[in-house]
Amino acid sequence: xxxxxxxxxxxxxxxxxxxxxxxxxxxxxxxxxxxxxxxxxxxxxxxxxxxxxxxxxxxxxxxxxxxxxxxxxxxxxxxxxxxxxxxxxxxxxxxxxxxxxxxxxxxxxxxxxxxxxxxxxxxxxxxxxxxxxxxxxxxxxxxxxxxxxxxxxxxxxxxxxxxxxxxxxxxxxxxxxxxxxxxxxxxxxxxxxxxxxxxxxxxxxxxxxxxxxxxxxxxxxxxxxxxxxxxxxxxxxxxxxxxxxxxxxxxxxxxxxxxxxxxxxxxxxxxxxxxxxxxxxxxxxxxxxxxxxxxxxxxxxxxxxxxxxxxxxxxxxxxxxxxxxxxxxxxxxxxxxxxxxxxxxxxxxxxxxxxxxxxxxxxxxxxxxxxxxxxxxxxxxxxx
Amino acid sequence: xxxxxxxxxxxxxxxxxxxxxxxxxxxxxxxxxxxxxxxxxxxxxxxxxxxxxxxxxxxxxxxxxxxxxxxxxxxxxxxxxxxxxxxxxxxxxxxxxxxxxxxxxxxxxxxxxxxxxxxxxxxxxxxxxxxxxxxxxxxxxxxxxxxxxxxxxxxxxxxxxxxxxxxxxxxxxxxxxxxxxxxxxxxxxxxxxxxxxxxxxxxxx
Amino acid sequence: xxxxxxxxxxxxxxxxxxxxxxxxxxxxxxxxxxxxxxxxxxxxxxxxxxxxxxxxxxxxxxxxxxxxxxxxxxxxxxxxxxxxxxxxxxxxxxxxxxxxxxxxxxxxxxxxxxxxxxxxxxxxxxxxxxxxxxxxxxxxxxxxxxxxxxx
Numbered sequence: 001x002x003x004x005x006x007x008x009x010x011x012x013x014x015x016x017x018x019x020x021x022x023x024x025x026x027x028x029x030x031x032x033x034x035x036x037x038x039x040x041x042x043x044x045x046x047x048x049x050x051x052x053x054x055x056x057x058x059x060x061x062x063x064x065x066x067x068x069x070x071x072x073x074x075x076x077x078x079x080x081x082x083x084x085x086x087x088x089x090x091x092x093x094x095x096x097x098x099x100x101x102x103x104x105x106x107x108x109x110x111x112x113x114x115x116x117x118x119x120x121x122x123x124x125x126x127x128x129x130x131x132x133x134x135x136x137x138x139x140x141x142x143x144x145x146x147x148x149x150x151x152x153x154x155x156x157x158x159x160x161x162x163x164x165x166x167x168x169x170x171x172x173x174x175x176x177x178x179x180x181x182x183x184x185x186x187x188x189x190x191x192x193x194x195x196x197x198x199x200x201x202x203x204x205x206x207x208x209x210x211x212x213x214x215x216x217x218x219x220x221x222x223x224x225x226x227x228x229x230x231x232x233x234x235x236x237x238x239x240x241x242x243x244x245x246x247x248x249x250x251x252x253x254x255x256x257x258x259x260x261x262x263x264x265x266x267x268x269x270x271x272x273x274x275x276x277x278x279x280x281x282x283x284x285x286x287x288x289x290x291x292x293x294x295x296x297x298x299x300x301x302x303x304x305x306x307x308x309x310x311x312x313x314x315x316x317x318x319x320x321x322x323x324x325x326x327x328x329x330x331x332x333x334x335x336x337x338x339x340x341x342x343x344x345x346x347x348x349x350x351x352x353x354x355x356x357x358x359x360x361x362x363x364x365x366x367x368x369x370x371x372x373x374x375x376x377x378x379x380x381x382x383x384x
Numbered sequence: 385x386x387x388x389x390x391x392x393x394x395x396x397x398x399x400x401x402x403x404x405x406x407x408x409x410x411x412x413x414x415x416x417x418x419x420x421x422x423x424x425x426x427x428x429x430x431x432x433x434x435x436x437x438x439x440x441x442x443x444x445x446x447x448x449x450x451x452x453x454x455x456x457x458x459x460x461x462x463x464x465x466x467x468x469x470x471x472x473x474x475x476x477x478x479x480x481x482x483x484x485x486x487x488x489x490x491x492x493x494x495x496x497x498x499x500x501x502x503x504x505x506x507x508x509x510x511x512x513x514x515x516x517x518x519x520x521x522x523x524x525x526x527x528x529x530x531x532x533x534x535x536x537x538x539x540x541x542x543x544x545x546x547x548x549x550x551x552x553x554x555x556x557x558x559x560x561x562x563x564x565x566x567x568x569x570x571x572x573x574x575x576x577x578x579x580x581x582x583x584x585x586x587x588x589x
Numbered sequence: 590x591x592x593x594x595x596x597x598x599x600x601x602x603x604x605x606x607x608x609x610x611x612x613x614x615x616x617x618x619x620x621x622x623x624x625x626x627x628x629x630x631x632x633x634x635x636x637x638x639x640x641x642x643x644x645x646x647x648x649x650x651x652x653x654x655x656x657x658x659x660x661x662x663x664x665x666x667x668x669x670x671x672x673x674x675x676x677x678x679x680x681x682x683x684x685x686x687x688x689x690x691x692x693x694x695x696x697x698x699x700x701x702x703x704x705x706x707x708x709x710x711x712x713x714x715x716x717x718x719x720x721x722x723x724x725x726x727x728x729x730x731x732x733x734x735x736x737x738x739x740x
Contacts, residue, residue, distance in 0.1 A: 031614050102724040106672075106731050108632055124629040126662055133636040137625045144621040144630060152613050156606040190563055197567030201575075204393050207662055208386045210635055233589075237582075281599070281606040341599025354603055358610045365614045 017064035020353065024059050027361060028052060032368045043383055047375035054078075054371070055364045062356060068324025072164065072360070073173055079367035080170025082374035084224040087111070089377055090140065091226050099229035105133040111141035113225070114150045114166070116215055118199055118272045119206035131210045153362055158280025159273040162263060162303075163323035164359040165366060168221045172262045176254035176302055183256040191265045192304045192319055199268035220245035220262055260302045263321075270303075274318045282337055282355045284316040284326070285344035290334035297326035297335055314344055322355070388521055388534045392541020394572035395472070395514030424500040429543055431504030436535040439508070440522050444531035447523025457524075458587035464520040465580030472513035472573030476566045508539075514569070517576055634658045638672035638733070643691060650677030650729065654689055659738045667738050670721055675729040679703055683730065690739075703730060710734065 032052060039045040055075065062071040091098050104110055112134040123131045135142045153161045162169055202214040215222075217238060223246035228235045245266070253261040263270050277283075286297075291311060298306045305319035306326060316326070316335075327335045336348045337355040450460065508515075515538075522534040613620075624630060634640075639655040646652075652675055659669035671689040683701040688694060696714040701707070701723060708723035718735040 027611070102722050103726045103731070105636065106638065106722070106724065106733075107726055107728075108636055123633070123662060127633060127660065128629045129631050129633040130629065131633045131635070133632065136630055136632065137621060142621070144625040145617060148617060148620050148624055149613070152609050156609055193560060193563045194567045196564045197571055200564070200568050201394055201571045204390055208390060210633060210660075210662065233585075281602040339599045339603045341595035341597075341602075354607065358607055362610055362613070 012064060012066065014064060017060055020063050021056060021060040024357065024361060024364070025056050028055060028364050028368070031365050032372070041380075043376045043379040044372075046379050047372045050375055051368055051371045055368065059356075059360050059364070062360065063353070067328050068352075068356060069328045072324060072356075072363070073170075073177065075360075075363055075367060076163065077170040077174040078371060079167055079363070080174065082367075083167040083370040084171075086370045086373040086377070087225050089374075097229070098226050100226055101229045101231070108133045108135055109139075110134050111139075111226070112143045112146050113141065113215075113221075114146055115168075115219060115221070115267070115269050116212045117147070117150060118268045119202055119212040119214060122203060122207040123210055126207075127210075131206065132212060149366065154273055154276045155279070156281060157322065157359055157362070158277035158282070159270065159318075159320060160280065160282070160322040160359055161273050162267075162270050163321040164363045166269075167367070167370070168224075169260065169263055171221070171224065172250045172254040172260040173302065175251050176258045176260055178255055179258070182258040184253075187257055187259060187304065189304050189307060194265045195267050195271035198266055199271040202268050214268055217241060218245060218266075220250050220266070222246075258302070259304065264303050270319075270321075273321075277318050277320060281340055282322065282351065282358075283340055284320050284322055285336055285338040286311055286314045286316070287334045287336065287344040288312070288314045289345070290332045291330075292332055292334075294331075296329050296331070300325050300329045322359070324356075385533055385537045388518060388537035389541040391514060391518060391521070391572060391576075392538040393544055394541075394568045395512075395517075396542030396545040425546070427500035428504040428507075429546065431501045432508040432543070433536070433539050435505055435508040436539045437532055439519070440532035440535035441528055443519045443522035443535070444525060444528045446519075447525070447531070450523065458583050461520065461524050462580045462583035462587070465517065465576050465583060467580075468513050468516040468520060469573045469576035469580060472517065472576065473570050475513050476570035476573060513573070634660050638674075638731070641674075645685075647685075650675055650679065652685060652687075654687065657689060657736055657738075665738055665740065668718065668735060669738060670733040670735050672731060672733050673699070674726075674731050677729060679725075679729050687734075689734075689736070696736075697734060699732060699734075701730065701732070708732065 029052065032048065039048060058071040058075050062068060065071075088098055095104070100110055110133045112132060116132050120130055120132060123129070130136070130143055132143065137144050150161065150165075153165045157164060163173075198214070202212075205213040218241060220242060222239075222242040227239055227242055230236045230239050245262075249262040249266060253259070291314075293308075293311065295308060295311065298308060298311060302323065302325055303319055303321055305317050305321065307317065310317050322337065324337075327337065334344075336344060337352045338344060339347060339351045339354070342351070454460075518535060518538040521538075522531040525531040525534060634656075635658055639658040641653045642656045643654040644651055645654070652673060655672040655674070657669050657671040659665040659667075673687055673689070675683060681702070681704050683699065683703060686695045686698050689696050694714070696712075697717045698711040698713065699720070700709040700711070703725065706723070706725075708720055710717070710720040716737045716739060718737055720732060721735045722731070722733040724731055
């Protein structure tokens with residue numbers, strides 16, 4: 001396995017990996033259970049156990065095998081699927097449908113998601129209110145909780161939120177891995193700047209209309225969560241747009257290009273999160289002394305965050321989501337997670353271990369609720 | 385009015401990306417004192433505003449002449465929106481074409497204060513697709529005041545981009561900003577295309 | 590020297606990042622509650638319908654009249670809406686005369702066939718535009734009537 005980072009040959013010691021995984025084991029046990037291991041039924045117990053073992057196994061393997069992206073993506077994709085499954089089943093239980101109607105808007109019963117955040121900033125500053133019909137503190141997916149989660153994750157991980165936290169990213173990440181080689185090999189890197197234009201347009205339009213326009217008109221993930229009930233031509237057009245964009249940007253194009261095309265070319269939150277890469281504690285650096293300029297990292301980067309110029313400069317661009325794909329791909333071990341302020345090649349082990357501990361912990365706890373909830377429902381059906 | 389402001393804001397970036405590279409050297413050449421730059425910029429913006437006010441009035445009269453109270457009004461409006469928005473999208477994404485800025489003809493002017501005035505007049509009469517959409521918006525208003533206001537709001541939206549013009553030379557990665565500006569313009573075009581199509585469909589239904 | 594300052598600051602920042610993540614989930618409820626007290630943490634009246642300014646008690650239901658909402662980004666808009674709620678037992682037909690601006694002069698008459706979801710608005714005041722939303726809710730019925738800003 002010479003293609004795995006040379007540095008990690010030294011860490012591929014099973015006992016060292018078990019020791020390193022122990023804190024994760026303990027913390028996830030406490031946080032997932034909330035300190036209470038009394039479960040309401042067998043389904044809940046089994047769901048908890050399976051989720052706990054799954055998450056900690058992935059973390060252990062991430063450290064032991066030295067492959068960041070592979071095990072990250074497994075959890076990331078499972079998170080996305082179970083989030084949608086839990087969400088949709090909850091909607092059916094609560095409302096009897098995947099759709100929301102005028103009454104839900106008037107009663108401020110619409111669950112909040114982090115994609116609204118870019119659009120609420122300017123109105124929040126000028127009107128001192130949130131332009132979203134949700135709950136501030138109560139219920140499922142309330143605004144305050146989501147803001148805290150997103151805010152802290154973004155400060156800590158920068159755009160790493162897009163690869164370790166966002167519960168939608170797993171969809172196009174998953175579809176991008178289904179086939180071995182891309183059918184469409186060359187994609188103009190100019191498209192990676194489109195989300196900034198989308199961010200600009202939705203921020204202005206949302207500020208002036210006081211409606212989160214991205215969510216209202218072009219969010220592809222409405223197709224796997226909830227959308228406005230189709231009661232008029234306008235709502236029918238919106239539904240067509242959501243499903244078309246989901247099909248094109250989340251399924252078809254990732255399948256053909258092996259890139260996360262929705263995240264690369266549309267998501268305005270990704271553009272906003274990119275700006276936080278400037279302050280986050282961790283970066284991705286390239287050791288130019290080891291780099292042979294083979295450009296495999298550029299070809300495999302799912303967000304087109306690496307260009308030949310970035311490789312020459314020795315660092316990933318602002319768009320990097322720290323997924324670890326380039327790090328796993330590099331045969332020379334030239335690409336590393338790095339603590340800000342340190343040059344490439346310094347404190348490689350510590351930087352990686354610290355970064356994946358922080359990021360995986362966030363992802364594991366964030367994802368555990370949805371995974372447990374979804375598994376519990378499935379197991380309830382099987383057991384009963 | 386909000387819509388015109390948004391149109392100006394989203395497409396003004398494209399104007400700046402095209403003509404900004406001609407304006408920037410003017411503002412940063414010679415005496416770059418803030419007083420001189422502010423004076424030049426003020427003259428530039430004032431002349432643009434005056435031309436837009438006149439255009440607003442002209443657009444209203446054109447609108448009355450072309451469709452007034454006609455039953456074909458929504459169809460004509462919708463068609464214009466579709467044509468101009470397609471032009472706007474093509475304008476934004478046509479990478480191969482080297483867009484010449486019409487401001488280059490001011491290089492022959494000798495009197496110093498006339499340069500920003502002529503820059504303002506020419507840039508406002510460039511009749512780019514965004515301007516044509518603004519004309520269509522303006523022509524569809526109910527009265528002349530509203531028509532002029534549409535252009536004033538369009539002017540305000542575009543002017544946001546021209547305000548930091550003197551600082552442009554300090555910005556690195558201008559190519560990225562230009563790319564983002566072009567995408568924003570294309571998105572604005574897509575929005576107006578949608579609007580044109582829905583205007584026609586609503587009239588049919 | 591500069592290099593060592595960078596190393597120190599980077600290490601401190603990484604340590605802070607670790608601490609933040611460790612306290613995030615246990616402290617999530619507390620932090621969220623704290624954030625919810627921030628001045629901007631309230632839902633815009635466009636979605637809540639605005640504050641209730643008057644109530645009218647009928648035999649088995651109460652009508653709540655909200656303050657008209659004209660809130661824009663910076664200043665008030667020319668067109669807004671006034672929300673009227675019916676709480677309690679909703680009859681098959683609602684027929685009520687509403688004075689939304691408390692000037693003792695009725696502004697509109699609303700007639701709602703709640704079984705078939707048919708709403709008919711009779712304008713009295715010139716400032717009443719049309720009926721935007723009329724829907725059943727968990728507590729009864731809500732309408733939003735579009736009105737013109739008097740100011």
